[in-house]
Amino acid sequence: MSEESWAVAVDVQEATAPSIQVDFSKKVDRPRGPRDIRGDTNGNSKPEKTEDAIVDMAEQSLLNKLIRKSLVRNRNQVEVLQQDPTSPLYSVKTFEELRLKPELLKGVYNLGFNRPSRIQENALPMMLAQPTQNLIAQAQSGTGKTAAFSLAMLSHVNPGNKWTQCLCVSPTYELALQIGQVIEQMGEFCPDVKLAYGIRGNRPERGVKLQEQIVIGTPGTVLDWCTKYKLIDPKKITMFVLDEADVMIATQGHRDQSLRIHRQLTKDCQMLLFSATFEDSVWRFAEQVVPDPNIIRLKREEETLDTIKQFYVICREKEDKFTSLCNLYGCLTVAQAMIFCHTRKMAAWLVSNLIAEGHQVSLLSGQLTVEQRAAVIERFRKGQEKVLVTTNVCSRGIDVEQVSLVVNFDLPVDMAGNADNETYLHRIGRTGRFGRRGFAVNMVDSKHSMDIINQIEMHFNRSITKLDTSNLEEMEKLMS
Numbered sequence: 001m002s003e004e005s006w007a008v009a010v011d012v013q014e015a016t017a018p019s020i021q022v023d024f025s026k027k028v029d030r031p032r033g034p035r036d037i038r039g040d041t042n043g044n045s046k047p048e049k050t051e052d053a054i055v056d057m058a059e060q061s062l063l064n065k066l067i068r069k070s071l072v073r074n075r076n077q078v079e080v081l082q083q084d085p086t087s088p089l090y091s092v093k094t095f096e097e098l099r100l101k102p103e104l105l106k107g108v109y110n111l112g113f114n115r116p117s118r119i120q121e122n123a124l125p126m127m128l129a130q131p132t133q134n135l136i137a138q139a140q141s142g143t144g145k146t147a148a149f150s151l152a153m154l155s156h157v158n159p160g161n162k163w164t165q166c167l168c169v170s171p172t173y174e175l176a177l178q179i180g181q182v183i184e185q186m187g188e189f190c191p192d193v194k195l196a197y198g199i200r201g202n203r204p205e206r207g208v209k210l211q212e213q214i215v216i217g218t219p220g221t222v223l224d225w226c227t228k229y230k231l232i233d234p235k236k237i238t239m240f241v242l243d244e245a246d247v248m249i250a251t252q253g254h255r256d257q258s259l260r261i262h263r264q265l266t267k268d269c270q271m272l273l274f275s276a277t278f279e280d281s282v283w284r285f286a287e288q289v290v291p292d293p294n295i296i297r298l299k300r301e302e303e304t305l306d307t308i309k310q311f312y313v314i315c316r317e318k319e320d321k322f323t324s325l326c327n328l329y330g331c332l333t334v335a336q337a338m339i340f341c342h343t344r345k346m347a348a349w350l351v352s353n354l355i356a357e358g359h360q361v362s363l364l365s366g367q368l369t370v371e372q373r374a375a376v377i378e379r380f381r382k383g384q385e386k387v388l389v390t391t392n393v394c395s396r397g398i399d400v401e402q403v404s405l406v407v408n409f410d411l412p413v414d415m416a417g418n419a420d421n422e423t424y425l426h427r428i429g430r431t432g433r434f435g436r437r438g439f440a441v442n443m444v445d446s447k448h449s450m451d452i453i454n455q456i457e458m459h460f461n462r463s464i465t466k467l468d469t470s471n472l473e474e475m476e477k478l479m480s
Helices: 052-067 102-110 118-128 145-156 173-186 219-227 252-264 280-289 318-331 344-356 370-381 421-428 447-460 472-478
Strands: 007-010 020-023 078-081 135-138 166-169 194-198 214-217 239-242 270-275 294-298 308-314 336-340 361-364 387-390 403-408 438-444
Touching (some): 102 145, 118 294, 166 252, 214 219
Parallel strands (some): 135 270, 308 438, 336 387
Antiparallel strands (some): 007 020
């Protein structure tokens, strides 16, 4: 990751709540040694390296955190499976109902939180319950889950005990910093609660037990602190949080290190595990880590195509595609558009040609750092650029209400060359958001491309209308 200055956006409760940012001055500095909840970081070591597989997933997770400065409007229903089905199911609509310490409640409201998010309504009572309860929760970036388990840790610790009581493991340095920043801000009015970062390059004095009640870190360093350097007594840990579990198990090393940390803990330690996805591999891992869990998961909401008109355009080559795209702009009143290309080279070619035509265009590709991508998306969201040309980097998780047109300049295909229906759905789902009408136009430049369109039609049981972009009168009629 780049060491250039960047800002970390903290999830806040409502779309109307103020955006809260923590600025790192000059560099993303690594904290060294003990620190007060209210203190500043110092030190300047480089972030730890990870394998490509986990970097891709973790970067996407971090990107989602950076671009979501308010809670996502999640319409998914929350499904709660209690370990004890006879126990009453508690949920809260206000933070006051949780009977938090006044200083914590003040920290919550100071962050701009107004009321609990959907997942917090059910998760917080379980996380704060006495006797303690274990939890496995499906929670994506922007749902308020980081704030939820941060609040749980701050509520859980006994400030009078000068040893580590809460341990949170995250797959990368950057994501660990994200969590730490939330805890610091939420715990601003808890001066006796201390926080330490268990990340590579942070080397407290050997043989001296940490006095910080909360440690946030990456698996390898935290494991060393527990076993090699004896900075933490695992038997005194009473709450263990494992965040981004699906990212964590993307590499064998992180998975094994997390399990080794877990084996050091007592049976009475409260276990909380969070994952954006609940694939079989995640479930198997969660079952190893969290005994007798309560489970919170999102009921899958099928993305609807009802508000999206779908078309295909027959073209011969990329120049024809570009001409058709320009004709679309001549016919449609386009608020903002997203155009998907298969390769970076094609995306760059298209951007240069659109700029030559006078369009305000930005390019989003995997060559950009996470921070640069977040900045591009933020400018697009603010309307500073009207057209966003991208590869698959941007197909998921970006909700911009003004997007009225999605163009598949290149159709999405899987490794076998068949239609990638899931990617297609995510791509065209960037338009028609929040009940608005949207248009999806697919460029077809070969018999194989036409086969892809037919596969997509069969999969979704929807017809895709042929569009002649050279016939403006027909276009206006079909797209009205």
